[in-house]
Amino acid sequence: MEKWTIALLVLLLLKITSLQGQEKIDSIYKLEKIKRSTSFAATTYGADILRLSGGSININNENFELGARYIPRLHIGGMHFWGHADMYVTFPIGLSLGSKPDKSKSYSMRESVESGLKVYPFAITQGKLRPYVGVSFQPFTFRYEDENTNYMNGAPTFNRMNVPLHLGLSYQGEGSQFNLGVRYLHNSDFNYYTDPTTQNLVNLASTNVNISFFKIFDSSKSLATENGVDQLNKKYHILKKENKLSSWYWGAGPSAALQVSKSNYFQKNIPYLYNSRSDSPFVPEISFGKHLQPLDANIGLAFRTMVWKIKGFDTEVKMSRTSLAFEPTKYLGDYHGFAPFIGPSIGLDRLTYQDNDIRTTQNKAAIGILFGWDIRLSKTETGLLRTNLRYVPNHHMMIDGEKVMFDHLEFNFIQFIKFIGRGKFYDKYRSNKK
Secondary structure (H helix, E strand, C coil): CHHHHHHHHHHHHHHHHHHHCCCCCCCCCCHHHHHHHHCCCEEEEEEEEEEECCEEEEECCEEEEECCEEEEEEEEEEEECCCCEEEEEEEECCCCECCCCCCEEEEEEEECCEEEEEECCCCCCECCEEEEEEEEEEEEEEEEEECCCCCCCCCCCEEEEECCEEEEEEEECCCEEEEEEEEECCCCCEEEEEECCEEEEEEECCEEEEEEEEEEECCCHHHCCHHHHHHHHHHHHHHHHCCCCCEEEEEEEEEEEEECCCCHHHHHHCHHHCCCCCCEEEEEEEEEEEEEHHHCEEEEEEEEEEEEEEEECCEEEEEEEEEEEEEEEEECCCECCEEEEEEEEEEEEEEEEEECCEEEEEEEEEEEEEEEEEECCCCCCCEEEEEEEEECCCCEEEECCEEEECCEEEEEEEEEEEECCHHHHHHHHHHHHC
16 A cells, blocks of 8 residues: 555656646637637638729710720738628729720720728628628729810829729639629719810719629638647747737838818819829838737837829829828727727828929928728737728818818728747747757
8 A cells, every 4th residue: 555655646746847847838819719710801812893884075065975994903802700891902903995985085984992891791601692782982083185185284184082882792612702793873973174164074874883703812720720729829928928929010011092182272273183183092101110018009100102193284283292100009909800909190291292393392290090900810920911091181281372182091901010020039939949
């Protein structure tokens, strides 16, 4: 009996000794939660073609038919909320296909970068046909030059922000999706300057259609395994142990800048360019900052530069905006990997305006708001995807007592964020443990 007692004490002592040699790793991440988080969102990318249905323009009481235009586009988006919502952007590739109207010297009708939301009342799943409703925001441009005119800069470009309603069907196969949609735009008519003093009615169809095909990509599924969750917990443990949960980062991605208000200066001095907006379909954005883990917040700098050229008849306007902003943001929670944040945007802008040969430059504060979200499956990642929406209300410069507006809504749909040195830290830690 004494031998068995001694043996049991020895085994117990060995067990206690082995446990003392191991570090306790808390299970911050659970398999069930990670499975739900990784199924929350997926990236979509592919191709789309939009058919603008055309209409007519009335010149000197004579109607001229405007044929349909076909606009091929690239698509990138994110399926969110377990198949119930698709947030996306489409980028035209520069083509607008269709015939030119009779008696026109040049003609263009197209839409720029579209940012939209589609909602699926029934979650889209593989092998099922699902209806959707939606809304989008997209800059629309129109230009028509009569064959009998001869101006230095040709006809002006009419711009406006279209906000169509969407209705359509989606079918999801294995790793792919096909969509057929109809869009409706209320009050699609507008007046257009065919010379510096004459406006004519343009009547466009209210409905347009588009079809798209894209692939579904999800690189996070490998995390939703026992081994994947174990690795997440180990990474969190060593980051916490080494005080590296807070981390510096850099980010880069394309934005679109959409002018919200029209300029009084244009209306008073060059009315035929009043509807020519300073929209930018592509704005490079570069950011640098630090994630502060104890506060679950970020402090960062964002740099953007935008350039526009607006011309028509015998006038050419050049505008630019270069901006550097300090942006502290606070996360509002983490909903299965969807982490929204909000904060102020405190910037300094250099604004320029040049009308023919007269140039005006101003340095001006730009105080606005930044809202966005991260797709953040864990706090141990080496990088993540971020969406930024930035707005500076009533941002403008004064010329001859009138406002020239620079109040753009900036939409950075996908920005890649890289945490500096985190990947190398993991590699170094693995090497030291061998």
